[in-house]
Amino acid sequence: MSRVDFSDPAVIASLAAALEAAGVDGIEVEQRGRKVRIVVEQEVPGTAWRVKALHTPSRTVQPGKVAAPMAGVFCSDHPASSALSLALPLEVAAGEPLGFIRIGPILLPVKAETPGVLTRRIAEDGALVGYGDILFEFEPRP
Amino acid sequence: MQNGQDSSAEQIHGFDTVLIANRGEIALRILRACKDLGLKTVMVCSQADRQASYGALADTFLCIGPASAGKSYLNRDAILLAGRLTGAGAVHPGYGFLSENAACSAAVEEAGMVFIGPTAESIAIMGDKIAAKSAMIAAGVPCVPGPDSELPDDHAAVETIALDIGYPVIVKAAGGGGGRGMRVVLDAGALHESVAVTREEARQAFGSPALYMEKFLQHPRHIEIQVLCDVHGNAVWLGHRDCSMQRRHQKVIEEAPAPGIAPDVIGPVAEACVRACLQIGYRGVGTFEFLYEDGGFYFIEMNTRLQVEHPVTEMTSGIDIVQAQIKAAQGIPLDVVQAAVTVDGHAFECRINAENPTTFLASAGTITALTLPSGPGIRVDTHVHAGYRVSPYYDSLIGKLIVHAPSRAEAIVAMRTALAGTEIEGISTNLPLLRMLFDDEGFAAGGTDIHYLEKWLKRRSAS
Numbered sequence: 001m002s003r004v005d006f007s008d009p010a011v012i013a014s015l016a017a018a019l020e021a022a023g024v025d026g027i028e029v030e031q032r033g034r035k036v037r038i039v040v041e042q043e044v045p046g047t048a049w050r051v052k053a054l055h056t057p058s059r060t061v062q063p064g065k066v067a068a069p070m071a072g073v074f075c076s077d078h079p080a081s082s083a084l085s086l087a088l089p090l091e092v093a094a095g096e097p098l099g100f101i102r103i104g105p106i107l108l109p110v111k112a113e114t115p116g117v118l119t120r121r122i123a124e125d126g127a128l129v130g131y132g133d134i135l136f137e138f139e140p141r142p
Numbered sequence: 143m144q145n146g147q148d149s150s151a152e153q154i155h156g157f158d159t160v161l162i163a164n165r166g167e168i169a170l171r172i173l174r175a176c177k178d179l180g181l182k183t184v185m186v187c188s189q190a191d192r193q194a195s196y197g198a199l200a201d202t203f204l205c206i207g208p209a210s211a212g213k214s215y216l217n218r219d220a221i222l223l224a225g226r227l228t229g230a231g232a233v234h235p236g237y238g239f240l241s242e243n244a245a246c247s248a249a250v251e252e253a254g255m256v257f258i259g260p261t262a263e264s265i266a267i268m269g270d271k272i273a274a275k276s277a278m279i280a281a282g283v284p285c286v287p288g289p290d291s292e293l294p295d296d297h298a299a300v301e302t303i304a305l306d307i308g309y310p311v312i313v314k315a316a317g318g319g320g321g322r323g324m325r326v327v328l329d330a331g332a333l334h335e336s337v338a339v340t341r342e343e344a345r346q347a348f349g350s351p352a353l354y355m356e357k358f359l360q361h362p363r364h365i366e367i368q369v370l371c372d373v374h375g376n377a378v379w380l381g382h383r384d385c386s387m388q389r390r391h392q393k394v395i396e397e398a399p400a401p402g403i404a405p406d407v408i409g410p411v412a413e414a415c416v417r418a419c420l421q422i423g424y425r426g427v428g429t430f431e432f433l434y435e436d437g438g439f440y441f442i443e444m445n446t447r448l449q450v451e452h453p454v455t456e457m458t459s460g461i462d463i464v465q466a467q468i469k470a471a472q473g474i475p476l477d478v479v480q481a482a483v484t485v486d487g488h489a490f491e492c493r494i495n496a497e498n499p500t501t502f503l504a505s506a507g508t509i510t511a512l513t514l515p516s517g518p519g520i521r522v523d524t525h526v527h528a529g530y531r532v533s534p535y536y537d538s539l540i541g542k543l544i545v546h547a548p549s550r551a552e553a554i555v556a557m558r559t560a561l562a563g564t565e566i567e568g569i570s571t572n573l574p575l576l577r578m579l580f581d582d583e584g585f586a587a588g589g590t591d592i593h594y595l596e597k598w599l600k601r602r603s604a605s
Contacts, residue, residue: 010207010219071206071224104226128227130205131214132189 006036009070009108016106038106066136069110072101074123074135079107090118098136101129116140157231157256157472158182162200163221164236167541168448170196170525172234175464184228186221188214190533196525202228209535215239218246222253232256232471238537241447244269258471260446264424268444272316272354278441281418284411286433286440288356292316297334300355304333307357313337315344316352323347326358359440361591362433364388365400366445367412368455369419369428370466376476377419379412380459381485383451386592387579389502394572394595395579396451396491398458401550401588403434411439416480427452427467433592450493450539453523457489457546488550490557492576494524494566495538499575500603506534510568515560519546519553532569540571554586 005011006029015027016038028037068074076099092098097109098118112118120137123129159182162172169185173196176183185200190209197203206224207214214220216239225233233250235241241259248262259265268274275290288307293300304311304327313336315323325340327333337353345351363386371377384400385393400408415430429445452463461478470476496505512528524541526532532540545560547553561577579585584594 008213008217008219010217010223013223014219071204071220071227073227103223128202128204130192130203131207131220132192132205 006031006034009103012036012038012108013103013106017104064137064139065134066098066110066112066138068101068123068129068131068133068135069108070101070103071128071130072103072108074125074127074129075100075102075107076121076123076125088118088120092116092118098138099123110135112138114140159184159201159228159230159232160258160468161186161221161225161228161230161233161255162236163215163233164239164241165191165194165215165525165536166539167523167525168236168450170199171523172236172464173199175462175468176234178462179465179468181468184224184230186214186224188535190535193531194525195527195530204228209533211239211536218243218249221246222249222255225250225253225255230255232258232468234258234468235447237447237450242269242445256471258468259426260424260428264422265446267422268428268446270316271314271318271443272352274444275354275441277422278414278418281414281421283414283418283430283441284432284439286356286359286442288354291354293337293353293355300337301330301333303355304330307355310358310360311355312358313340313353313355315340315348315350316354317348317350318344357440359433359435361593362435362440363400363589364393364592365403365408365432365434365439366449367408367415367430367432368449368452368463369415369424369430370461370463370470370476370478371419371424371426371428372470372476373425373473374475375420376479377416377424378476378478378480378483379416380455380461380463380483382408382412383454385451386590387585387595388592389595389599393451394493395576395585396454396493397550397553398454398489399485400434407437408439426470427463435591450542451491453521453542453544454489454491457521457544458485458487459483460486487546487548488553489544489546490553492543492557492561493539493572494541494543494564494576495572496532496540496569497538497572498570499572502572504534504538505570506532507569508532509566511565512567513563513565515543515563517560519556520544520560521546540566543576550588551586554580 092112094112094115096112098112099110101108117139118136119139123135160176161184162169163186173183183200184202185197186204186206188207188209192205204224206220207217233255240246242265244262244265247257247265250257267277272292275285278285279290310326310328313325323344325336327336341351341353366383368380370380381398382400383396383398385396387395427448429449431442432439433442456463498505508531509526509528514522521544526540543560545553545556547556558580584590
């Protein structure tokens with residue numbers, strides 16, 4: 001039997017949907033020394049699930065561009081956040097979310113791989129984006 | 143044919159958006175059928191295909207993963223998510239990729255969408271060669287001599303089965319297909335070693351050591367029968383095709399109807415196929431593949447999907463098979479009865495592959511110039527154009543050239559002209575091979591067997 005690939009966001013999303021349907025609070029899976037944890041945040045309307053530790057880096061397909069790691073609906077901010085999108089340019093630390101991809105019940109953060117400056121948001125809030133679509137312009141800092 | 147069991151109006155599925163989970167010419171073919179039916183389309187693609195111009199024809203064109211098929215076109219979860227994101231009501235798998243994956247059919251329907259293909263159960267039955275053979279025997283479909291049961295471990299019992307069938311026999315993996323997981327046994331001396339080696343191959347390649355044994359036919363032709371079924375107990379067959387021109391089990395040229403086979407010989411076989419469909423509750427389109435030797439038909443497998451070569455049957459029957467497949471998935475009763483199905487004239491299809499015509503190595507790269515033939519009776523199904531980049535990641539099929547004429551002889555002439563009018567520059571293609579085959583006397587005579595092309599190629603390389 002083939003091993004489930006938990007590095008694939010689609011697998012996570014599918015799993016999250018199954019958990020949601022089953023009414024389970026969350027799950028933690030450990031495989032090959034890596035851990036994936038999906039937890040429920042039921043107090044946040046419309047955002048039931050959030051992937052806490054998924055090794056799906058944002059994709060830098062060309063210098064200064066950050067692409068979507070999977071297909072979904074682009075959200076420039078966490079839907080639970082009441083703050084408006086911060087003005088650009090914006091200094092961000094490594095690992096900080098630049099935005100989110102919403103796929104059904106899960107919200108996948110698109111994180112900065114390195115410290116740098118977010119200079120432009122290309123995708124529109126609420127737009128359907130595909131894998132590899134350019135979301136941001138980003139200037140990494142050495 | 144009808145079995146009189148109308149399952150009720152609740153089987154009408156009113157989807158208005160179809161997700162096309164495939165690429166290339168078949169994705170474009172399905173898109174056109176959807177548009178003709180007034181349906182919206184979502185076409186998913188891999189990173190390698192995101193620049194494909196045909197994507198612009200879809201209402202939504204969505205990249206779902208990297209170039210690797212396993213991460214995109216074979217990624218069931220990514221396809222289901224794309225369906226969910228776009229509000230698609232149905233998934234058309236095309237051919238290849240997930241088209242004959244029972245788990246995919248089930249998952250699509252569990253997700254609340256319609257799988258434009260058979261149920262998971264039908265796919266699973268036909269994917270298991272022993273179960274398929276049992277179902278065929280029950281419906282009176284002629285099968286290759288040999289028991290419809292798994293080969294036992296006991297040596298003496300295996301020897302008895304082989305003797306009963308008569309040498310040469312062929313040992314096949316129950317979960318195999320496409321020419322893999324099989325071994326010919328010419329005499330008793332090689333029996334046990336062949337069984338042991340094939341069993342181990344089957345265990346490793348297909349996850350199951352189950353084998354079965356059949357008579358090995360030495361000079362068969364590959365003849366297939368196209369069926370179309372709805373979910374109300376109606377089923378018809380749309381004619382037959384000859385796909386004997388093969389290299390390494392890959393079809394190169396297909397034609398309809400199969401030449402030289404009398405209607406009263408193939409008719410009862412086709413009627414048995416329709417009966418089998420009704421017995422297993424089959425829905426949508428499917429193809430029964432047979433070996434044909436010395437006037438006898440022997441079932442080999444059923445393809446539970448749309449086939450690459452469906453256009454030749456469309457040309458001779460006048461029925462749009464892809465539209466019919468989609469309408470069947472919508473729960474619409476068949477609008478054709480068997481008596482109204484006709485076979486008009488003769489059609490050929492050439493598969494144009496991006497490959498070296500001598501070595502058959504795949505040829506990726508950019509098409510720098512493209513000239514396609516046109517005129518009465520000529521059809522080209524392709525997604526490529528000048529400037530299109532042929533990806534190294536997928537199957538080498540870049541187009542299909544189809545001709546239709548009143549007779550086989552006229553269709554051969556039409557195909558020669560069409561091939562002469564086809565030019566593709568920038569990459570290698572098998573066009574030179576196709577042109578030579580249509581000038582070959584043996585092929586022109588009709589009725590060549592499945593080994594003909596391999597022998598022809600050997601003679602060519604020897605000379």
